[in-house]
Amino acid sequence: xxxxxxxxxxxxxxxxxxxxxxxxxxxxxxxxxxxxxxxxxxxxxxxxxxxxxxxxxxxxxxxxxxxxxxxxxxxxxxxxxxxxxxxxxxxxxxxxxxxxxxxxxxxxxxxxxxxxxxxxxxxxxxxxxxxxxxxxxxxxxxxxxxxxxxxxxxxxxxxxxxxxxxxxxxxxxxxxxxxxxxxxxxxxxxxxxxxxxxxxxxxxxxxxxxxxxxxxxxxxxxxxxxxxxxxxxxxxxxxxxxxxxxxxxxxxxxxxxxxxxxxxxxxxxxxxxxxxxxxxxxxxxxxxxxxxxxxxxxxxxxxxxxxxxxxxxxxxxxxxxxxxxxxxxxxxxxxxxxxxxxxxxxxxxxxxxxxxxxxxxxxxxxxxxxxxxxxxxxxxxxxxxxxxxxxxxxxxxxxxxxxxxxxxxxxxxxxxxxxxxxxxxxxxxxxxxxxxxxxxxxxxxxxxxxxxxxxxxxxxxxxxxxxxxxxxxx
Amino acid sequence: xxxxxxxxxxxxxxxxxxxxxxxxxxxxxxxxxxxxxxxxxxxxxxxxxxxxxxxxxxxxxxxxxxxxxxxxxxxxxxxxxxxxxxxxxxxxxxxxxxxxxxx
Numbered sequence: 001x002x003x004x005x006x007x008x009x010x011x012x013x014x015x016x017x018x019x020x021x022x023x024x025x026x027x028x029x030x031x032x033x034x035x036x037x038x039x040x041x042x043x044x045x046x047x048x049x050x051x052x053x054x055x056x057x058x059x060x061x062x063x064x065x066x067x068x069x070x071x072x073x074x075x076x077x078x079x080x081x082x083x084x085x086x087x088x089x090x091x092x093x094x095x096x097x098x099x100x101x102x103x104x105x106x107x108x109x110x111x112x113x114x115x116x117x118x119x120x121x122x123x124x125x126x127x128x129x130x131x132x133x134x135x136x137x138x139x140x141x142x143x144x145x146x147x148x149x150x151x152x153x154x155x156x157x158x159x160x161x162x163x164x165x166x167x168x169x170x171x172x173x174x175x176x177x178x179x180x181x182x183x184x185x186x187x188x189x190x191x192x193x194x195x196x197x198x199x200x201x202x203x204x205x206x207x208x209x210x211x212x213x214x215x216x217x218x219x220x221x222x223x224x225x226x227x228x229x230x231x232x233x234x235x236x237x238x239x240x241x242x243x244x245x246x247x248x249x250x251x252x253x254x255x256x257x258x259x260x261x262x263x264x265x266x267x268x269x270x271x272x273x274x275x276x277x278x279x280x281x282x283x284x285x286x287x288x289x290x291x292x293x294x295x296x297x298x299x300x301x302x303x304x305x306x307x308x309x310x311x312x313x314x315x316x317x318x319x320x321x322x323x324x325x326x327x328x329x330x331x332x333x334x335x336x337x338x339x340x341x342x343x344x345x346x347x348x349x350x351x352x353x354x355x356x357x358x359x360x361x362x363x364x365x366x367x368x369x370x371x372x373x374x375x376x377x378x379x380x381x382x383x384x385x386x387x388x389x390x391x392x393x394x395x396x397x398x399x400x401x402x403x404x405x406x407x408x409x410x411x412x413x414x415x416x417x418x419x420x421x422x423x424x425x426x427x428x429x430x431x432x433x434x435x436x437x438x439x440x441x442x443x444x445x446x447x448x449x450x451x452x453x454x455x456x457x458x459x460x461x462x463x464x465x466x467x468x469x470x471x472x473x474x
Numbered sequence: 475x476x477x478x479x480x481x482x483x484x485x486x487x488x489x490x491x492x493x494x495x496x497x498x499x500x501x502x503x504x505x506x507x508x509x510x511x512x513x514x515x516x517x518x519x520x521x522x523x524x525x526x527x528x529x530x531x532x533x534x535x536x537x538x539x540x541x542x543x544x545x546x547x548x549x550x551x552x553x554x555x556x557x558x559x560x561x562x563x564x565x566x567x568x569x570x571x572x573x574x575x576x577x
Contacts, residue, residue, distance in 0.1 A: 121538050128545035132552060139556045145563055149572045152556045156506055156569075159549045160497050163513035166542060167490055170517050174483065174524035179534055195483075222575045 005053045005064035008044060008072050009112050015040035016105040023098025034087050037101045041080045048072045054469075061119035061180060066466030070318050071115030071245045074325055078238035079108040081329045081441050086230040088435040089340040091141045100140055104234065107133035111242040118249070120169050120179040127165075130242070131158055134235060138227035150226025157219040158209065165206020171199030172254075181254040190257045200255055204265055207250065210243030212299045214272040221280075224292035229339065232288060233332035236295040241321045244302055248317065252310045252471065266307050267398060274300030274405040282412045286345050287335045290412065291328070294371060297409055298324055301386055304402045308389030314467035316385040319460060323370065323378035323452055330367035330445035333438055334360060341432040347416060352425025357432045361420045363442045368413040370449045373406050378452035385460070482523035490516035501568050503557050507550055514546040 003010070018040060022032035048069075055064045083104055090100065110129025117123045135158060139151020173179055175196035176187035188196050208216035224232040251262055277297030284290040302324070305316040337360055338353070339345050354361040370377035383406060387399045434442075452459060489512055496509025518539040525535020560572070 121534070121541055124538070124545070125541055128548070132545070132548050135549075135552055135556075139559070142559050145560070146574055148556055148560045148563070149574055152503060152553065152560065152572065155549065155553050155556060156497070156503070156510070159507075159510050159546075159553070160494070160513070162549075163490075163493070163510060163517065166517045167513070167520065170486075170520035170524065170538075173535065173538070174479070174520060177524075177528050179538065225575050 004051055005055045005057060007051045008048045008076070009109060009116075011040075011044045011047055012105055012109045012112065015044065016102055016109065019098060019101045019105060023102070033098045033101050034083070037083050037105070038080065041076060041083065041105075045073075045076045045080060048076045056118075058122075060182070061117060061122055063116055063118050066469055067245055067248065067314070067318075068112075068116035070463065070466060071242065072112050074241050074321055075108045075111050075115070075238055078234060078241070078325055078329070079104055081333075081445065082230050082234035082238070084437040084441050085233065085329075085333050085336050086228075087437050089336050089438065090230065091144060091147075091228055093143075096140060100137065103133045103137050103140070106130075107137065107234075108238065111238065114242055115245045115249075118181045118253075120173065120181075120184075123246070123249070124166065124169065127162065127246070130239070131162060134158075134231075134239060137231045137234070138223055140231070141228050144226075146226040147228060148226075150223045153219055154223045154227075161206050161209035161216060164202050165209075168199045168202030168204075168206060171195050172203065175199060181249065184254040185256060188255070188258060192258050192261050196258070197261055200258060200261055201265065203250060204262055207243060207247050208269060210246060211240055211302070212273070212296050213266075213269040213303065214276045214296070214300075217273065217276070217296050217299075220296055221284075221289045221292040224295075225286060225288045225345075229288060229332060229336045232292070233329055233336075236291070236332070237325045237328050240295065240299060241325060244306065244317055244321065247306065248314050252314060256310065263307055266303055267395070270300050270303035270307065270398065271401050272300075273297065273303060274402060278405050278409045278412070281409070282415075284412075285347055287338070287347050287350070288345055290347065290416075291331055291335065294331075294409070294412075295328060297405065298328070298371065300405065301383060301402055304395075304398055305386030305389045307393070307395065307398070308386075309392050311464075311467045311471040312389040312392050314471060315460075315463040316382075316389040318463040318467065319385050319456070320382035322459060323382035323449070326445045326448040326452065327367045327370035327377070327379055330363060330442060330449065331371065333441045333445065334364035334367060337432060337434040337438050337442070340438075341434065347419060349426075350416065350419045351423035352429065353420040353432075356425050356429055357434070360432060360434060360442070363446050364420070365417055366446050366449060368416060370453070372410045372413045374410075376450070376453045378449045378456070381453055381456045479523055479527040482519060482527075486516045486519040486523070489513075489519065501570055503560075503569050503572075504554070506569060507553050507557075511546065511550065514542055518542055 022036040026032045052069050053064050107130045110126045113126030135155040138154045141147035176184040212220045274297050277293045281293035305313050370379035373379045373383040390398050493509050493512030497506050500506045521535040521539045
């Protein structure tokens, strides 16, 4: 058996051990932990991009295909960026930095397994590995009661929804008699039994938690607000992206022939998610809560693309995940830069930011405009692809709802811009001090956002090639 | 009366509903964790019964249940650890008093 398709997972596991060793060597400092983490994960990024094999392993239950390839790239990019913004801004004691980095790697390892598996048991193990690590990350700042509260809320709602998901998977297994995705598709056929229909709907609810689909989004604002901000960025970007890939594997592969059972739920979910996210975002006083609701509405746009045809929908979702990752990490990095310099998370305190730190305000502006879908930024092209994927199935009303929501979202993004550009800064407020890693992340994500917005061709070609190979036919 | 798959599935469905009901209505955080255990046990019962009552019984259902048990244990331990940390700082175990956010 060749080792090549396992390279990325093995390297991540090895780096996890290395980071723990670095923590042992210098137990009370972060001196060794972060260089090890960053150096190692850059190597892993290289592996994730350049090692691409199309292979089925373990009797077809584990795949190295296009979806897992792109999924791993998004995961590794998200992990590196989240790690980089964590270094100097974590509100935890220095002796816990090793544990933090290790949990970050454990979560990304679990997600890699999740996006690569084609079999329910393996999927569940990957899902739980990442979920338990994320609960730990959210609660890690244990001097801060908010962080603990975020952790317990995330854990309880997460465990409940994974229980619902699991019960759904168990019913699907009872109906199909197999846990392999291809086997399930063949066994369920085109007509649902009561068992499989209930199972599919419960699975949909469980997946909805991961992708923050309304009404399973209730945990999002509290967890994003209470968890350390880099962790919120990681959850909002990587965990949500992986949730969508998980949904593609389950619904567009295993339940593909029962589309009419689950599609109405996802369409209603898309409209609700966009609308609730956008409406709730308007009145938020806290920057982190605003980004939480904005990321809920982004999940709604992604769902619009997801209900498109399997192949066009998948390629649009994959493209948008890259655009969303870059813009959302940039927005969170700006919030981290602001709060670690001023200690405030209140949007009112952003007043006059453009005069205090013009570059930071500019970068934050670009990130928000990309999330709103303004050309020439990546979010614009991404939304066009998402909406045209839904149009391929003729869902004009869905696209109209999404476009209206997109326009409505501009309102609260512009409110932030108005605060930054047209309000006076408080007296005596000087420029912010932004640490080098956060600066680097802001620069990279902004360049990426412009690059994908102006030259979307290469990535678009890659994602459509990937999805046409996974979903041959129309 | 012979026990069929349906009997097990109905029992599991009842357990599942009880667990979800408990997790939603319980005020004590530890009670919520206990209710969640019921949910996972309903899943395990379904999995094991579905594996046993197939035309050719196989071990996949039992295997899946073993993984579920392991993961549920990990979740409970982490949950108890966080509850303990909150208790040490605030002497609170009731979920509806964990409401520092929003205001």
